[in-house]
Amino acid sequence: MTTIYCLTPASYWATFADKSEYVPRDYKEEGFIHATKGDDLLYKVANRVYHNFDAELLLLVIDEELVTSTIKYEQAKDGNLYPHIYGPLNMDAIIEIKTMHRTKEGWTLPHSHRI
Template identity: 60%
Template structure:
């Protein structure tokens, strides 16, 4: 399984509990869903994007081969390639949901928390 990851605030994720697909808040503006590849990069991105976020943050663990929308790997401002999902994320592709936890002011990947 080729795994990619997507960060989402828990409060926002809750509104998709009964829906087939997930769409982030900034989808209309961005035109795609931001994702990352590699656990070390997830933590780096979480600390860059959510440095002062104090609520619960979740990590969607996604089986890339199950995503029905096109995925393009594109270079970001930091020079790294990131997977971008160009369409809604079908929830069948989510294999796990994990809590992110803050330790010493930095985000780290935590335990599985809920069913996809």
């Protein structure tokens, strides 16, 4: 199993409770779903994109092998490769949902340690 991550505000996620697919707010403008892979990039993205976000933030843990839309690894402006999902995310590919926590150092997961 290969795991990738998507971040989403909890209030927005709630609108997909009865749906079979998920798309983020910026999907129409971007043309794909932004995702990340690995803890280091997850924290980097969370703290860059959601720097001033004060509400509940969720982490969608996705089994990449179960995603029915095309996933392309593409280099971003920061030089890192990110998985981009070109199409809606089928809900059955989401294997876990975690709540991110804000600390004075930034966003993190419970019991996570950055070294």
